[in-house]
Amino acid sequence: MPDASTPLRPLDPTDWDAFRRLAHQMVDDSLDYLRDVATRPTWTPTPAAVMSAIHDESVPRAGIGDAAAYDDFLRLVRPYPNGNIHPRFWGWVMGTGTPQAAMAEFLCSVVNPQMGGLDHAPVYVEQQVVRWYAELMGLPGSAGGILVSGGTMANVLGLSVARRQRAAWDVRKLGAYGGAPLRVYASTEVHSWLKKSCDFLGLGEDAFRRVPVGADFAVDVPAMAQMIAEDRAAGLNPFCIVGTVGTVQTGASDDVNALADLAAREKLWLHIDGAFGAMAKLAQHPQAAAAVRGMDRADSIAFDLHKWGYLPFDIAMLITREDRHLTETFANQAPYLTGMAGGINASGSIYFNDRGIELTRSFRALKVWMTLRAQGSELLGAHIGRNITQAQYLGGLVAREAELELLAPVPLNLVNYRFRAPGLDTDALNALNRNILVRLQEDGIAVPSGTVIRGQFAIRVAITNHRSRDEDFDLLVRESLRIGRELLRA
Ligand SMILES: Cc1ncc(COP(=O)(O)O)c(C=O)c1O
Structure with a gap:
């Protein structure tokens, strides 16, 4: 075992000039x-030889050095990515990222602050980006918020x-079953986070009451009202309505004004999953x-910034109407976290730890702050608007082709x-x-994903990509027709 006098190679570079050259090379590449x-x-596709080169390597007990590790990244990892930074990637709902935000991630790792709380500038940066987004989303100055890893996390925190706020008993003390079973209402089109969250929060999957949708894939609000009434009559405890702005399958949005009226009448919490649509x-x-009316x-x-905010993974935000909604749900006392008269842990410092479940958190806020300051919300909005116009364009191309058909309306970007x-x-x-979908992907042409809409398999194009141009959609349609005809002939 090394004692304090044993020379130990430091983890910082021993030759800063050599490391600087390598780091510059990494940036240039x-x-x-x-x-x-x-x-x-x-x-x-990742070749089998690459997969086994990654998989079969035993624990590297002695390091190979920075340059060799970088070479392996260039050889084994970088050529076989997910593809979502490409102009013709439209699968699931993924964002593209920007070079500027990638640099912000580097700067964030250099400063490497801990974002649970304390008194340091990065915490004020996160507080400020929450304020900016609350204002952009139309929420009052008293709103609070927190950055988390993704839409699922932002939504599960919103549900807690x-x-x-709405259970009739002290949930923090008594748990989910301090009274009759709780019930949450959302459409059949809501993303799978809700079912998972009901399970995770101990409500049970049956707590999620699935409300039918109309021909436009938006929730049937009168049907929801009736279910709430039936559940109350059965002695159950309705507590929350979840509306979706931008459903994952078709981009439909619920009538949020009607849901807000219903929630107000029934004294229920209204949570909006706007994973991409809120943007x-x-x-x-x-x-x-x-889409965002109401x-x-x-x-x-809850909304992601790594989808239609075009930031690199992973980042999403939960905003509540009042900051106290978060602290009342998550604040926790511990002697080793208690504020002091002054110093880095001065009482009155901002504690994100009291606004969510994680204590140690990364400085995700920096890429939001730098992007908004450098590029502005108007430019972001213009790109989002262009993606909607592109969805209309693609919808028009499909509608003009006798061999293609649309399987759902195109209300937004899907x-x-x-x-x-x-x-x-x-x-x-x-x-x-x-x-056809597999061929489009495997031939490297484009990456839409697939889904099933009312029993029919659909090639699904979700446009949260600031690099796509009209000619990319022309190509998609041309190639879909070519491959479809070829497969029919085969
Ligand atoms: C409407 C909707 N809600 C929630 C999510 C989950 O978000 P995340 O993948 O960031 O956890 C998604 C993901 O696509 C989504 O489209």
């Missing part, structure tokens, strides 16, 4: 990689706030305005379509379209 992204395939609030676009009446809003061929039944069409 990375900027070239980002600049040239469109020249590469959207996605390249709702439970704390439409920044856009000057009639469809964006329609959102400023919510008690809490397009669901399929190749069709006379004489094929649903199963055959589903199989054909699954194969």
Whole structure:
């Protein structure tokens, strides 16, 4: 065992000049990689040899050095990415990131602050970006918020706030079953985070009451009102309505004004899952305005910045109407965290630890702060608006082709379509379209993802990509037709 006098190679560089050269090389290589992204395939499958080179390596007990480790990254990792930084990546709902925010991530790691709380500038930066986004989302100055890893986390925290604020008993002390079972209401189109969260929070999956949607995939509000009344009559405890602005399947938005009226009448919490759709609030676009109408009446809003905020993973925000909604749900006393008369732990410092579940947190706020300050919310909004226009453009291209059809309306930034061929039944069409999707991906042409809408397999294009241009959608349609025809002939 080394004693204090044993010389030990430091973890910091021993030759700062050599490390500086390597670090500059990494930056240069990375900027070239980002600049040239469109020249590469959207996605390249990871070769078996690469997988086993990663998988089979035993624990590196003696290091190989910084330069060799970087070479391995260039050889084994960087050529086989997810693809979401490419202009023709539209799968699931992923953002693209920006070079500027990538540099902000580097700066964040250099300063490396702990964001649970204390008195330091990074904490004030997070507080400020929360204020900015609260204002952009139309919430009052008394709003509070916190940055978390993603939409799922922001939503589950929002649901715990709702439970704390609306259960008729002290949930923090008595738990989920201090009274009759709690019930939360959302549409059948709500993202799977809700079911998972009901389980995770100990409410049980049955706590989630699934409300049907109309032809526009928005929740049927009268049906929701009726379910609430039935549950009350059965002695259950309705506590929360979850509305979605931008559903994951079709981009539909619930009528938030109607949900806010219902929540007010029933004294329920209104939480909005705006994972990507809430960002439409920044856009000057009639469809964006329609999607977010009434959102400023919510008690809490969860949204990602790594989707339609175009920031690198991972980052999302939960905002509550009042800051105390968060502290009442999450604040915790411990002698080793208690504020002092002064110093770094002065009482009155901002504690994000009291506004969420994590104590140690990273400085995610820096990339939001630098992006908003450098580029401005108007430019972000203009890109979001352009993505909506692109969805209309793609929808128009599909509608013009006899061999293609739309499987859902295009209210925001999502397009669901399929190749069709006379004489094929649903199963055959589903199989054909699954194969078209796989070919589009495996040939490196584009990465849409797939879903099933009312029994029909759809090629699903979610546009949260600031690099896409009209010609990318022209290519997608051309290639979908070519592959579809080829597969039909085969
Ligand atoms: C509407 C909606 N809600 C929640 C989520 C979950 O967000 P995250 O993947 O950031 O956890 C998604 C993800 O696509 C989504 O589209």
